[in-house]
Amino acid sequence: xxxxxxxxxxxxxxxxxxxxxxxxxxxxxxxxxxxxxxxxxxxxxxxxxxxxxxxxxxxxxxxxxxxxxxxxxxxxxxxxxxxxxxxxxxxxxxxxxxxxxxxxxxxxxxxxxxxxxxxxxxxxxxxxxxxxxxxxxxxxxxxxxxxxxxxxxxxxxxxxxxxxxxxxxxxxxxxxxxxxxxxxxxxxxxxxxxxxxxxxxxxxxxxxxxxxxxxxxxxxxxxxxxxxxxxxxxxxxxxxxxxxxxxxxxxxxxxxxxxxxxxxxxxxxxxxxxxxxxxxxxxxxxxxxxxxxxxxxxxxxxxxxxxxxxxxxxxxxxxxxxxxxxxxxxxxxxxxxxxxxxxxxxxxxxxxxxxxxxxxxxxxxxxxxxxxxxxxxxxxxxxxxxxxxxxxxxxxxxxx
Amino acid sequence: xxxxxxxxxxxxxxxxxxxxxxxxxxxxxxxxxxxxxxxxxxxxxxxxxxxxxxxxxxxxxxxxxxxxxxxxxxxxxxxxxxxxxxxxxxxxxxxxxxxxxxxxxxxxxxxxxxxxxxxxxxxxxxxxxxxxxxxxxxxxxxxxxxxxxxxxxxxxxxxxxxxxxxxxxxxxxxxxxxxxxxxxxxxxxxxxxxxxxxxxxxxxxxxxxxxxxxxxxxxxxxxxxxxxxxxxxxxxxxxxxxxxxxxxxxxxxxxxxxxxxxxxxxxxxxxxxxxxxxxxxxxxxxxxxxxxxxxxxxxxxxxxxxxxxxxxxxxxxxxxxxxxxxxxxxxxxxxxxxxxxxxxxxxxxxxxxxxxxxxxxxxxxxxxxxxxxxxxxxxxxxxxxxxxxxxxxxxxxxxxxxxxxxxxxxxxxxxxxxxxxxxxxxxxxxxxxxxxxxxxxxxxxxxxxxxxxxxxxxxxxxxxxxxxxxx
Numbered sequence: 001x002x003x004x005x006x007x008x009x010x011x012x013x014x015x016x017x018x019x020x021x022x023x024x025x026x027x028x029x030x031x032x033x034x035x036x037x038x039x040x041x042x043x044x045x046x047x048x049x050x051x052x053x054x055x056x057x058x059x060x061x062x063x064x065x066x067x068x069x070x071x072x073x074x075x076x077x078x079x080x081x082x083x084x085x086x087x088x089x090x091x092x093x094x095x096x097x098x099x100x101x102x103x104x105x106x107x108x109x110x111x112x113x114x115x116x117x118x119x120x121x122x123x124x125x126x127x128x129x130x131x132x133x134x135x136x137x138x139x140x141x142x143x144x145x146x147x148x149x150x151x152x153x154x155x156x157x158x159x160x161x162x163x164x165x166x167x168x169x170x171x172x173x174x175x176x177x178x179x180x181x182x183x184x185x186x187x188x189x190x191x192x193x194x195x196x197x198x199x200x201x202x203x204x205x206x207x208x209x210x211x212x213x214x215x216x217x218x219x220x221x222x223x224x225x226x227x228x229x230x231x232x233x234x235x236x237x238x239x240x241x242x243x244x245x246x247x248x249x250x251x252x253x254x255x256x257x258x259x260x261x262x263x264x265x266x267x268x269x270x271x272x273x274x275x276x277x278x279x280x281x282x283x284x285x286x287x288x289x290x291x292x293x294x295x296x297x298x299x300x301x302x303x304x305x306x307x308x309x310x311x312x313x314x315x316x317x318x319x320x321x322x323x324x325x326x327x328x329x330x331x332x333x334x335x336x337x338x339x340x341x342x343x344x345x346x347x348x349x350x351x352x353x354x355x356x357x358x359x360x361x362x363x364x365x366x367x368x369x370x371x372x373x374x375x376x377x378x379x380x381x382x383x384x385x386x387x388x389x390x391x392x393x394x395x396x397x398x399x400x
Numbered sequence: 401x402x403x404x405x406x407x408x409x410x411x412x413x414x415x416x417x418x419x420x421x422x423x424x425x426x427x428x429x430x431x432x433x434x435x436x437x438x439x440x441x442x443x444x445x446x447x448x449x450x451x452x453x454x455x456x457x458x459x460x461x462x463x464x465x466x467x468x469x470x471x472x473x474x475x476x477x478x479x480x481x482x483x484x485x486x487x488x489x490x491x492x493x494x495x496x497x498x499x500x501x502x503x504x505x506x507x508x509x510x511x512x513x514x515x516x517x518x519x520x521x522x523x524x525x526x527x528x529x530x531x532x533x534x535x536x537x538x539x540x541x542x543x544x545x546x547x548x549x550x551x552x553x554x555x556x557x558x559x560x561x562x563x564x565x566x567x568x569x570x571x572x573x574x575x576x577x578x579x580x581x582x583x584x585x586x587x588x589x590x591x592x593x594x595x596x597x598x599x600x601x602x603x604x605x606x607x608x609x610x611x612x613x614x615x616x617x618x619x620x621x622x623x624x625x626x627x628x629x630x631x632x633x634x635x636x637x638x639x640x641x642x643x644x645x646x647x648x649x650x651x652x653x654x655x656x657x658x659x660x661x662x663x664x665x666x667x668x669x670x671x672x673x674x675x676x677x678x679x680x681x682x683x684x685x686x687x688x689x690x691x692x693x694x695x696x697x698x699x700x701x702x703x704x705x706x707x708x709x710x711x712x713x714x715x716x717x718x719x720x721x722x723x724x725x726x727x728x729x730x731x732x733x734x735x736x737x738x739x740x741x742x743x744x745x746x747x748x749x750x751x752x753x754x755x756x757x758x759x760x761x762x763x764x765x766x767x768x769x770x771x772x773x774x775x776x777x778x779x780x781x782x783x784x785x786x787x788x789x790x791x792x793x794x795x796x797x798x799x800x801x802x803x804x805x806x807x808x809x810x811x812x813x814x815x816x817x818x819x820x821x822x823x824x825x826x827x828x829x830x831x832x833x834x835x836x837x838x839x840x841x842x843x844x845x846x847x848x849x850x851x852x853x854x855x856x857x858x859x860x861x862x863x864x865x866x867x868x869x870x871x
Contacts, residue, residue, distance in 0.1 A: 352422075356421050360421070364781045
């Protein structure tokens with residue numbers, strides 16, 4: 001987006017650390033905005049905030065470690081709407097923590113405050129955590145609101161939505177002037193599950209950053225066996241059990257292969273128990289949570305990457321695998337399946353098809369060769385610049 | 401003389417069932433009987449039966465004037481026998497009129513012409529036998545799978561005794577030249593070439609029902625008008641197409657049958673054109689020039705080349721692996737293996753693996769039972785893996801048989817030797833007797849080892865001893 005001239009971006013984040021690149025973007029940490037308590041009381045943009053002041057520990061996107069910490073602590077029962085620090089500033093952790101709902105509310109307060117002090121034409125908020133802030137800003141300024149749906153609670157929960165989150169999402173979508181979905185899959189969810197008019201919802205696909213110097217991050221392979229990798233949170237949404245079942249089937253037919261489940265999550269222990277019960281533990285390995293360069297290293301020793309997600313609004317990880325020359329198998333229930341050609345697609349529940357795809361990639365070399373040859377190019381052709389331009393053209397509708 | 405040559409291709413593949421890798425080595429049945437049977441029934445009802453009835457009607461109506469040619473793949477014939485014998489009967493009726501020519505092709509609708517003469521000739525011979533047996537004709541004209549042709553393939557076909565061959569009038573081969581003449585092979589001019597007029601053929605086969613086409617709707621009179629507009633000196637219009645054009649690719653509702661019914665009338669009424677079979681065209685017209693086709697062409701897609709079957713890495717791997725088994729397949733006596741080898745060669749399997757659909761989508765996806773070319777490839781390779789195991793097992797079994805047979809012979813020879821030696825011993829002095837005895841025990845030891853090489857050596861040794869004794 002920053003490459004588009006005539007577009008100034010004021011980026012409001014919960015917490016700015018001060019080292020972000022701000023050459024083209026005006027970055028504002030929400031905690032750096034002074035809030036005048038009188039204006040808070042007077043403004044009607046807060047009238048919906050009661051919605052979000054709910055005591056619950058169910059917070060999306062917490063890492064399992066944080067989640068455990070969270071449930072071990074006493075429930076937070078603070079009822080104060082806005083808690084300011086000395087100097088009228090609000091405290092933001094910048095993390096998804098126990099007082100998440102309070103932070104969302106505070107965030108909305110700040111957003112309302114910013115609208116009074118800054119000049120702008122469009123409000124763009126990302127996912128339910130920022131919808132209240134977007135709504136507040138819209139109410140205060142009368143400017144159009146664009147919301148960007150990266151995931152819905154249907155994706156995160158495997159269908160069992162959290163009613164609070166659902167309400168916030170629904171409110172955001174209904175009050176928005178335009179909705180951007182990261183795939184047609186997500187677009188359909190927005191239309192069908194939240195009752196939004198199709199004309200209001202537009203698909204803009206994500207992209208992936210070019211891989212920096214991945215040669216350096218290559219690991220030396222210590223084994224001759226082929227490596228099949230699952231990488232992601234080990235939760236219902238990501239479908240780890242289908243990976244285990246497929247691994248079991250493949251191991252019945254060939255022995256020069258190993259399976260790696262990289263990541264952590266609430267289903268990790270269950271998976272470990274299960275693989276040992278199946279008697280494949282010697283061929284099935286767990287790495288725990290990987291991040292940054294470790295992800296790239298893991299890809300460098302992988303022959304096949306598998307993403308059997310039950311529901312994946314977009315799914316950037318297969319793109320990263322393809323950048324590292326790893327052929328991927330993805331579930332048809334992912335947004336990225338709509339745009340990728342050089343990849344194998346299976347229904348997440350079809351374990352036979354998944355196993356067959358893994359076996360095929362490992363045993364019939366021309367298939368891997370083909371994916372390696374064309375996959376990198378395919379991914380490199382997806383550029384954030386293009387996504388940015390599409391978002392910009394959506395803005396244009398409102399500005400002219 | 402100006403004439404029209406109509407040739408229709410009839411082919412249906414034996415489609416594979418979903419064959420997972422865990423079936424490899426466990427289940428040797430590869431075919432999707434349900435879809436093969438139901439598709440054949442559907443096409444028979446929509447196309448083969450009504451179209452054959454119409455052809456018969458037209459032939460009878462225009463006694464001796466209306467002529468057509470068919471090429472029916474061996475695979476399609478097998479399916480008719482299995483699922484719809486009435487279709488075969490209706491083709492036999494057409495054959496009996498004497499106005500229908502049946503062409504030669506490969507039994508398995510295969511691309512074996514690209515893999516040298518041996519397998520190609522085997523399949524052509526098998527197909528000839530089927531045609532002879534069912535239609536009582538000895539084919540003189542050849543049409544290769546998907547009209548695949550090159551100078552070399554043509555020369556090979558000429559060697560096999562054919563007088564003419566059909567292929568595509570590909571633009572990149574003809575350049576400014578017109579397909580509406582008789583050409584000949586560049587290596588062996590004895591082989592005449594009939595080139596498809598793809599513009600007029602595809603007007604019927606592909607564009608007939610396209611409402612976005614400026615010429616829509618196409619009537620027989622309009623079509624004959626176009627024939628009349630071709631330069632007068634041009635002698636033959638070759639209209640080659642899939643028979644499924646009638647009723648299957650172009651549904652009955654589009655009026656395709658009415659078009660066909662009206663065509664001969666309109667031709668006879670409004671034009672100087674006649675109808676000829678490919679054999680008649682080859683016999684009656686003068687060759688205008690040789691056609692130079694150094695690289696294989698076909699009638700598929702915009703490019704008219706082989707890329708629909710052998711365009712990507714997967715297709716090449718599958719194709720090479722399949723034909724690498726050829727020698728082993730024919731060293732066995734297992735008929736089931738030979739038949740599966742044929743069915744694995746059907747060009748459609750390779751077509752399903754084409755990644756050209758990314759640009760040339762519609763036609764490819766229409767004929768394709770798989771969601772993606774990768775599915776098609778994995779499924780095919782799974783089947784091929786199982787087939788390879790079977791072939792290897794059969795070859796090994798036969799090697800075992802060979803060893804057993806050879807050892808038996810050796811044993812018999814040994815016994816004979818012993819008898820002879822005994823007879824000798826009675827006549828010859830004691831000194832010689834002892835050396836002969838030693839040699840025979842050595843021979844016995846070597847037979848005990850079952851390796852055929854050892855066996856050969858020992859037989860050689862015996863021969864030499866026997867020879868010595870004779871002398």
